[in-house]
Amino acid sequence: MQVVAITNQKGGVGKTTTALTLASELALAGQRVLVIDMDPQENLTMGLGVEVPSDGATLYEVLTRGVALAEAIYPVPDERLEMLHIVPAGPYLARAESELPGQIGFDEILKHRLQSCSGYDFAILDAPPSLGPLTINAVGAADLVLSPVQCEFFSARGVVKLLDVVDVVRERRNPDLRFRVVPTLYDKRNNICRAVLAELRKQFGHQVCGVTVGVDTRVRESQARGVPLGLYAPKSRAAIAYRELAQEVITLLSSEGVARAAA
Ligand SMILES: Nc1ncnc2c1ncn2[C@@H]1O[C@H](COP(=O)(O)OP(=O)(O)O)[C@@H](O)[C@H]1O
Ligand SMILES: [Mg+2]
Structure with missing residues (x-):
C-alpha cells in the first residue's frame, strides 16, 4: 500500500478537496x-x-485507544465508489492533539x-491545518507528502516550514519519502497568481507537480451536493486536473516501487 499525506499548515488551501477528489479519482480508476x-x-x-454510529470506532480510538484500523473503516454511501473506504475523524479527534504527545513513539502510531x-493500493490522509501531532x-x-498550495504571497514560506519537517522524517526514519507541491485555486488571469507559480517552480523545481488545479465553481457545487467532483462534473476543468494528478501520483509511486525492488 502506498500512503499519500495531504498536508499544509494553512487552512482553506484545498487539502480536503484534494484528498477527496484524488481518492475518488484513484478509486474510479480501479484502485x-x-x-x-x-x-x-x-x-x-x-x-x-x-x-458513524454513536458507538462506532473512529480515527480517535485508533490513535489513542489501541483500536485496530480495520475496526474504524466504513464504506462510502455512494455505490459508484465501492472501491473507496473511509476512516472518519470522529467527534473527539481534537483531543488527540494533546493526548498523543504523552505516548511513547506517538509520531509512528x-x-x-x-x-x-x-x-x-492507496491510503490518502487528509491532515489538519497545523504542524501538530496529527500532521506529524x-x-x-x-510515502509521498502532497502539499496543496494556493498561489499567493508568502505561500513559499509555508512550504519551507513543511519541508523542514519532511527533511527530519527523511533523515531519521524514511529516506525514500517523496514531497510534491500541487498548486491549487490557481487563477491564470491574475498576475500575482502567475508570478507566485513561477516562483514556486523556480524555488522547488521538480517538487512542484506538473498539474495545476484552477479555480472552478463546480468544486463548491459538488461539495454542497455531497457528490465527489469526478462524479458530479467529470468533464469540469478541476475534475480533469485531479484525474491527471491521480495518474501523476500512480506513476511517481510505482516508479519508486520499481527502483526499490531493483536496489
Ligand atoms: N479548485 C477549486 N476551485 C474552487 N473552489 C475550491 C477549489 N478547491 C477548493 N475550493 C474551495 O475552497 C474552500 C477550501 O477548500 P478545502 O479543500 O476545504 O481546504 P482545506 O482543507 O485546506 O481547508 C472550500 O470551500 C472548497 O470548496
Ligand atoms: Mg480540510
Missing part, C-alpha cells in the same frame, strides 16, 4: 483506496456523507496501524 480524515473539523467525513491493514503522524506514515 482500492482508503481515505483517512485526520482533521477534527470532519469536513472529509461529511463531504462523503458518511454517518498511524504508520504501525497502516502496516497491519491490508487490501488497499501523517508525514511519518507517508
Whole structure:
C-alpha cells in the first residue's frame, strides 16, 4: 500500500478537496483506496456523507485507544465508489492533539496501524491545518507528502516550514519519502497568481507537480451536493486536473516501487 499525506499548515488551501477528489479519482480508476480524515473539523467525513454510529470506532480510538484500523473503516454511501473506504475523524479527534504527545513513539502510531491493514493500493490522509501531532503522524506514515498550495504571497514560506519537517522524517526514519507541491485555486488571469507559480517552480523545481488545479465553481457545487467532483462534473476543468494528478501520483509511486525492488 502506498500512503499519500495531504498536508499544509494553512487552512482553506484545498487539502480536503484534494484528498477527496484524488481518492475518488484513484478509486474510479480501479484502485482500492482508503481515505483517512485526520482533521477534527470532519469536513472529509461529511463531504462523503458518511454517518458513524454513536458507538462506532473512529480515527480517535485508533490513535489513542489501541483500536485496530480495520475496526474504524466504513464504506462510502455512494455505490459508484465501492472501491473507496473511509476512516472518519470522529467527534473527539481534537483531543488527540494533546493526548498523543504523552505516548511513547506517538509520531509512528498511524504508520504501525497502516502496516497491519491490508487490501488497499492507496491510503490518502487528509491532515489538519497545523504542524501538530496529527500532521506529524501523517508525514511519518507517508510515502509521498502532497502539499496543496494556493498561489499567493508568502505561500513559499509555508512550504519551507513543511519541508523542514519532511527533511527530519527523511533523515531519521524514511529516506525514500517523496514531497510534491500541487498548486491549487490557481487563477491564470491574475498576475500575482502567475508570478507566485513561477516562483514556486523556480524555488522547488521538480517538487512542484506538473498539474495545476484552477479555480472552478463546480468544486463548491459538488461539495454542497455531497457528490465527489469526478462524479458530479467529470468533464469540469478541476475534475480533469485531479484525474491527471491521480495518474501523476500512480506513476511517481510505482516508479519508486520499481527502483526499490531493483536496489
Ligand atoms: N479548485 C477549486 N476551485 C474552487 N473552489 C475550491 C477549489 N478547491 C477548493 N475550493 C474551495 O475552497 C474552500 C477550501 O477548500 P478545502 O479543500 O476545504 O481546504 P482545506 O482543507 O485546506 O481547508 C472550500 O470551500 C472548497 O470548496
Ligand atoms: Mg480540510
